[in-house]
Amino acid sequence: MSLYILVGAVEQGLVYALMVLGVYLTFRVLDFPDLTVDGSLPLGAAVSGALIVRGMDPFLSLLLAMCAGAAAGCVTALLATRLRIMSLLASIITMTALYSINIRIMGRPNLTLLNQPTVLDALSFIGLPRYLLTPLIFLGIIIGCKVLLDLFLHTQLGTALRATGDNPQMIRSQGVNTDMMVILGVSLSNALVALAGGLVAQSQGFADVGMGIGTIVAGLASVILGESLVGAQTVFRQTLNAICGSLLYRLTIAVALSYRVGFLRLTPSDLNLITAVLVVICLTVPLLRTRLVMWKRAQGD
Amino acid sequence: MLEIKKLKKIFNRGGINQVTAIHSLSAFIRNGDFVTVIGSNGAGKSTLLNLIAGTYLPDSGELLLAGENATRWPEHRRAAYVGRVFQNPLLGTCATMSVEENFALASRRGLRPGFRWGVTNSQRELFREKLKLLGLGLEYRLKDKVGLLSGGQRQSLTLLMATLRRPRLLLLDEHTAALDPKTAEQVLNLTRELIQEMGLTALMVTHNMKHALELGNRLIMMHQGRVILDVDGPTKAHLTIQDLLNEFSKLKGQDLTDDKMLLI
Numbered sequence: 001m002s003l004y005i006l007v008g009a010v011e012q013g014l015v016y017a018l019m020v021l022g023v024y025l026t027f028r029v030l031d032f033p034d035l036t037v038d039g040s041l042p043l044g045a046a047v048s049g050a051l052i053v054r055g056m057d058p059f060l061s062l063l064l065a066m067c068a069g070a071a072a073g074c075v076t077a078l079l080a081t082r083l084r085i086m087s088l089l090a091s092i093i094t095m096t097a098l099y100s101i102n103i104r105i106m107g108r109p110n111l112t113l114l115n116q117p118t119v120l121d122a123l124s125f126i127g128l129p130r131y132l133l134t135p136l137i138f139l140g141i142i143i144g145c146k147v148l149l150d151l152f153l154h155t156q157l158g159t160a161l162r163a164t165g166d167n168p169q170m171i172r173s174q175g176v177n178t179d180m181m182v183i184l185g186v187s188l189s190n191a192l193v194a195l196a197g198g199l200v201a202q203s204q205g206f207a208d209v210g211m212g213i214g215t216i217v218a219g220l221a222s223v224i225l226g227e228s229l230v231g232a233q234t235v236f237r238q239t240l241n242a243i244c245g246s247l248l249y250r251l252t253i254a255v256a257l258s259y260r261v262g263f264l265r266l267t268p269s270d271l272n273l274i275t276a277v278l279v280v281i282c283l284t285v286p287l288l289r290t291r292l293v294m295w296k297r298a299q300g301d
Numbered sequence: 302m303l304e305i306k307k308l309k310k311i312f313n314r315g316g317i318n319q320v321t322a323i324h325s326l327s328a329f330i331r332n333g334d335f336v337t338v339i340g341s342n343g344a345g346k347s348t349l350l351n352l353i354a355g356t357y358l359p360d361s362g363e364l365l366l367a368g369e370n371a372t373r374w375p376e377h378r379r380a381a382y383v384g385r386v387f388q389n390p391l392l393g394t395c396a397t398m399s400v401e402e403n404f405a406l407a408s409r410r411g412l413r414p415g416f417r418w419g420v421t422n423s424q425r426e427l428f429r430e431k432l433k434l435l436g437l438g439l440e441y442r443l444k445d446k447v448g449l450l451s452g453g454q455r456q457s458l459t460l461l462m463a464t465l466r467r468p469r470l471l472l473l474d475e476h477t478a479a480l481d482p483k484t485a486e487q488v489l490n491l492t493r494e495l496i497q498e499m500g501l502t503a504l505m506v507t508h509n510m511k512h513a514l515e516l517g518n519r520l521i522m523m524h525q526g527r528v529i530l531d532v533d534g535p536t537k538a539h540l541t542i543q544d545l546l547n548e549f550s551k552l553k554g555q556d557l558t559d560d561k562m563l564l565i
Contacts, residue, residue, distance in 0.1 A: 154418065154419050154420075155414075155415070155416050155418060155419055156405075156409065156414035156416070156417055156419050157414045157415060159398070159402050159405065159414075159420075160406065160414040162395070162397070162398060162402075163395045166396060167394070169387075169392055170392060170393055170394060170395055171406065172376045172377050173354065173376065173377075173380050173385045174380055174406050174407055174409070174411075175378070175381055175409075175412065176377055176380075176406075176414060177375070177377045178377070233446070
């Protein structure tokens, strides 16, 4: 694997870590399986891209992309809480609707941003070569978001949010409206995902309606990989693990794509298959481990 | 404090399994009353408590909390008035959160959560002092996850949490039923002390007739969604288990042999 591929994988791991934080927030903190992310990632890219093309400041476009993501999350949460649609189904409905909406926003299925100003151009005065600058900027953003999220999850509102995922009956009887907490959490999650989408579009130079396919599985794989790292007791560790999981996931993918296995050479289009297999392995390792222990014990007797 | 007017609750309305859990029930709980509620399985005790707390909404009737019509209030709004301990010791606390975080949530029961720090140092002092009362050594375990504690410890925590911010009404739903006898006794003593010291208004559902007689100043017996006995003051103080059994068989007119109510 070349240095170029390695740096590229780190860059992707860092920018998609924002999305992984969002997935961590819904899947782990809120216990709300949310597939909206497959739609809100390209939504962020579409909003940011369409606004830049129309001459908006790239930073401001990212802010509006986050607002759009939050709105998408809000729709899913409203479908789930107010209309009592199962959370998984509610998010699939929003995701499907977003496909059409994203094409509407861009005016066509994809949008190039080449020769358009991006946040990376705006920060190029630092003077580093691009292949180093981009990951460093992404690192700064992800650390900033992690710290803010950690702080938020320790406020009164944040603890109420965590309690909603842990024990809704308990927190309702403490006077917290759990529906509001779900709306808040899912919106926040999708704002992060849309921010990731916007940044991906700006760094890759294009937004595409299909770029969100498989996002949720990649996010989940990253969260689970992160959890396999030691110590997931505190919120600080959990968010750190989510980021490390994202890096680990992208590196694994890069390695898998750069080697030839016998006659088989994997291509980027095999990514979703690899991800699916990776998730299954991650999920079954604990089971296999206990089976192995039992088997060894049986052998010993 | 609590006024219930012709409250009615029907489950599975229109279905084969339609059950009227509460039949046009009326009751008035005065300020400072400590009421024990007994009755056989399916008498509607838990349903009544859930109706008061807002977990269920009634089909008809009215419910007044501290003079305000709370009939249609959602559960989280009623929490400003009502402290609650559940039968299931796991239901009252968050397992993945620390003791102090659980306490901090309870200390703001009924208040809107804001962007301030979830747990403050001054709160920690208060929590430590409160936890010392339990004598379980939990004052040294503020940072521990509640999931690490035993059922009895969690139930004691829930009870402390329900009274951390003085509730206008305390609801206890067979809160010692899932505990071993020794722990149940400890939790019951704590209940008695807290209610006495804080002068709380409380409703305690129990299957244990001995407890129902020992605790509280008023006793309500329920059967098939109706109140069949409501005694207080000296009458309640002189009541015996035999009286309750007689009352029960008289009103029920059935044999008691298969009934859990006979648990004494």
